Amino acid sequence: MEATQKTMKVTVLRYRPEQDKEPWEQTFDVPYHKDTSVLEALFYIKDNFEPSLSFRWSCRMAVCGSCGMMVNGVPHLACKTFLRDYEGKSMKIEPLANFPIERDLVVDLSDLIEKIERIKPYIIPDAKNANMPLNKNFKQTPMQMEAYLQFAQCINCGCCYAACPQYKLNPKFIGPAALTLLYRYNVDNRDAGAKLRAPFLNSEEGAWSCTFVGYCSEVCPKHVDPSSAIQLGKKMSATDYVFNMIKPEH
Amino acid sequence: MRQFLPTRSDEPMYWLLFGAGGMVASMVLPAIMVVLIAAGYTSDDLNSGFLNLNQVHNIFSNWLLSLIVFGVVFLLSFYALHRMHHSSHDFGIHSKLTWYIAYGLAAAVSFVSLGLQLLMYVKYF
Amino acid sequence: MSEVKSYRKPYNPPVKKATWWLENPFYVFYMVREATAVLALFAVLEIVLGIFSLALCEYSQAATLTGISPYIWYLQDFLGNPVVMGLNVVILVSQLFHAVTWFALMPKAVRVFMNKNSTELLPEWVTKAALYAGLIGATVVILAVAYLTK
Numbered sequence: 001m002e003a004t005q006k007t008m009k010v011t012v013l014r015y016r017p018e019q020d021k022e023p024w025e026q027t028f029d030v031p032y033h034k035d036t037s038v039l040e041a042l043f044y045i046k047d048n049f050e051p052s053l054s055f056r057w058s059c060r061m062a063v064c065g066s067c068g069m070m071v072n073g074v075p076h077l078a079c080k081t082f083l084r085d086y087e088g089k090s091m092k093i094e095p096l097a098n099f100p101i102e103r104d105l106v107v108d109l110s111d112l113i114e115k116i117e118r119i120k121p122y123i124i125p126d127a128k129n130a131n132m133p134l135n136k137n138f139k140q141t142p143m144q145m146e147a148y149l150q151f152a153q154c155i156n157c158g159c160c161y162a163a164c165p166q167y168k169l170n171p172k173f174i175g176p177a178a179l180t181l182l183y184r185y186n187v188d189n190r191d192a193g194a195k196l197r198a199p200f201l202n203s204e205e206g207a208w209s210c211t212f213v214g215y216c217s218e219v220c221p222k223h224v225d226p227s228s229a230i231q232l233g234k235k236m237s238a239t240d241y242v243f244n245m246i247k248p249e250h
Numbered sequence: 251m252r253q254f255l256p257t258r259s260d261e262p263m264y265w266l267l268f269g270a271g272g273m274v275a276s277m278v279l280p281a282i283m284v285v286l287i288a289a290g291y292t293s294d295d296l297n298s299g300f301l302n303l304n305q306v307h308n309i310f311s312n313w314l315l316s317l318i319v320f321g322v323v324f325l326l327s328f329y330a331l332h333r334m335h336h337s338s339h340d341f342g343i344h345s346k347l348t349w350y351i352a353y354g355l356a357a358a359v360s361f362v363s364l365g366l367q368l369l370m371y372v373k374y375f
Numbered sequence: 376m377s378e379v380k381s382y383r384k385p386y387n388p389p390v391k392k393a394t395w396w397l398e399n400p401f402y403v404f405y406m407v408r409e410a411t412a413v414l415a416l417f418a419v420l421e422i423v424l425g426i427f428s429l430a431l432c433e434y435s436q437a438a439t440l441t442g443i444s445p446y447i448w449y450l451q452d453f454l455g456n457p458v459v460m461g462l463n464v465v466i467l468v469s470q471l472f473h474a475v476t477w478f479a480l481m482p483k484a485v486r487v488f489m490n491k492n493s494t495e496l497l498p499e500w501v502t503k504a505a506l507y508a509g510l511i512g513a514t515v516v517i518l519a520v521a522y523l524t525k
Binding site: 097218 | 382383384385386387388390392395396398399401402405409480483484486488492493494496
């Protein structure tokens with residue numbers, strides 16, 4: 001068994017803030033079989049070569065969104081990416097692009113979290129339903145659920161921000177995941193918070209910084225399709241703009 | 251509280267023009283290019299070549315056809331320059347200047363076209 | 376205040392503001408897609424040049440040919456020039472490429488249900504087919520009118 005074991009050259013970007021000025025590369029020979037994930041390759045490196053290697057992980061099954069990182073320059077979830085798909089090639093693992101590197105493969109996602117918070121990612125009921133007793137339910141038809149369900153699959157992994165050149169060029173851009181969640185709550189029939197979220201959608205740093213590159217939808221590990229949500233958000237914002245021109249609110 | 255909220259962008263106006271212009275560029279412009287190429291190819295025949303004088307006279311003396319030509323020029327120029335304005339941002343140029351150049355040029359091209367078309371319309375009748 | 380010394384020193388990778396798109400074929404494709412707008416602008420300027428040359432003509436003297444010499448210049452020396460004709464072919468191809476990319480992205484901006492009681496969304500191919508039908512229809516109409524009225 002050992003003799004037939006395949007190995008791959010895996011290069012990992014290292015950065016130790018207490019001693020390094022800049023990130024540097026370290027290469028390891030990692031044995032793998034048909035279901036070795038990138039995350040498992042990192043475990044192997046940590047267990048056998050470099051105990052100090054830091055990376056985030058939790059669920060190992062593409063639910064928690066902790067292990068987003070760049071594999072050969074493309075944002076991936078390490079737990080959902082397999083070495084077999086890179087057979088015959090080498091592999092380079094880097095921390096998620098467009099975020100400050102904290103240590104090795106760990107990035108500072110504060111900006112992503114703050115932006116998601118900004119759009120109020122929770123159901124804001126209207127005045128009539130605000131004090132609804134807990135034993136009563138909102139009614140929702142399958143179609144009303146279908147309207148937002150795809151966009152509710154976001155796990156906040158940050159892969160779309162790493163893929164977005166507009167976020168790279170202008171970090172003020174609120175970004176794909178925040179705009180997707182904004183759309184997701186706006187089209188939920190239980191929600192009445194669209195007006196509160198509108199300023200973040202209508203502004204320059206909102207939907208209008210997007211130029212429809214479409215790479216976010218390409219890399220999204222949960223197939224949320226953020227670029228679709230942003231275009232639908234632009235339609236929402238443009239409608240609001242036209243109505244505001246006809247009948248200004250302020 | 252309100253002053254902390256971001257201000258509304260005027261981008262929807264340009265985006266709607268861009269969307270309409272992009273549709274024109276994808277649906278109508280290929281055929282226009284074929285006509286222009288054909289006109290160049292048959293330009294030796296001044297009486298029955300593509301875009302011969304009688305044909306263009308008939309286009310620009312008809313207010314509806316002339317308006318359609320203006321609409322194509324207007325939407326295409328805003329579409330193209332809107333995209334180029336955003337491309338300047340993609341090349342790392344973040345300045346209000348490209349905004350003035352892009353939409354100023356688009357407005358200028360549209361106004362020149364409209365003025366000349368009105369001039370011709372008046373001249374032909 | 377914590378008594379523990381912080382070693383935090385986040386590293387911000389430098390941003391290549393003008394050449395970032397060279398690093399990924401997807402971005403290169405995007406930039407090519409955006410660049411088709413430059414050729415569309417050239418097509419607009421060609422049309423406006425034609426209108427300008429036409430406006431310079433004195434139509435009442437058309438019989439003498441000198442009155443319409445600006446438009447003859449436009450037709451024969453500009454549109455008939457092999458360089459311009461070659462460029463026009465390039466513009467034609469670029470706009471067809473633009474059409475393909477435009478139609479490929481358009482379904483993402485359309486999210487409608489099949490009917491009032493369905494959870495099934497309008498399939499992407501329906502939107503795309505409608506757009507291609509529009510392109511073919513507009514092309515046939517314009518070419519037929521241009522040919523029949525010449």
